[in-house]
Amino acid sequence: MSENLLKDTEERMNKSLQTLKKEFAGVRxxxxxxxxxxxxxxxxxxxxxxxxxxxxxxxxxxxxxxxQPWDKSALPEIEKAILKxxxxxxxxxxxxxxxxVLPQLTQERRQELAKMVRKLAEEARVAVRNxxxxxxxxxxxxxxxGDLSEDDGRRLQEKVQQLTDRFIDEIDRLLAAKEKEIMxx
Numbered sequence: 001m002s003e004n005l006l007k008d009t010e011e012r013m014n015k016s017l018q019t020l021k022k023e024f025a026g027v028r029x030x031x032x033x034x035x036x037x038x039x040x041x042x043x044x045x046x047x048x049x050x051x052x053x054x055x056x057x058x059x060x061x062x063x064x065x066x067x068q069p070w071d072k073s074a075l076p077e078i079e080k081a082i083l084k085x086x087x088x089x090x091x092x093x094x095x096x097x098x099x100x101v102l103p104q105l106t107q108e109r110r111q112e113l114a115k116m117v118r119k120l121a122e123e124a125r126v127a128v129r130n131x132x133x134x135x136x137x138x139x140x141x142x143x144x145x146g147d148l149s150e151d152d153g154r155r156l157q158e159k160v161q162q163l164t165d166r167f168i169d170e171i172d173r174l175l176a177a178k179e180k181e182i183m184x185x
Contacts, residue, residue: 010163013128032062034065043080063102067082075093082100117182118179129164
């Protein structure tokens with residue numbers, strides 16, 4: 001019972017961490033990365049399809065993305081989807097590939113991005129704390145039902161707190177690394 005609770009709690013906290021990593025990958029710093037276009041979806045034969053399922057995306061230079069669709073007829077749709085996205089990027093299409101040059105970030109934009117990643121990190125911390133609260137509620141419920149002694153309950157709560165601390169430290173570490181990456185000129 002207690003092992004399952006700890007395992008479940010750790011899995012759920014890990015999911016929050018993985019979600020944060022995905023979110024961070026989508027936030028553009030000064031460098032081009034194929035993961036930047038992860039959230040961009042293209043209208044393709046009446047269906048919304050992620051761009052990475054329609055084309056290969058490479059970053060041959062630090063500030064350039066090259067998108068090579070497997071079906072050339074998708075070029076204009078991919079271009080439109082990138083323009084419509086909230087990334088603020090301007091693609092150029094030469095009939096074969098789409099090139100996206102990432103503009104140099106202004107200091108103001110860097111600060112906006114840093115603020116955004118701090119907000120994402122805080123949301124992840126809140127998610128982890130909510131998972132801790134739910135686990136502690138289960139422990140208290142088991143104590144009340146007599147399924148768990150008070151001492152065992154306290155030990156279990158300490159283990160849940162250690163898990164929480166570990167994940168929050170990891171979130172803080174990821175945040176520091178992402179902020180450093182964003183502020184790098």
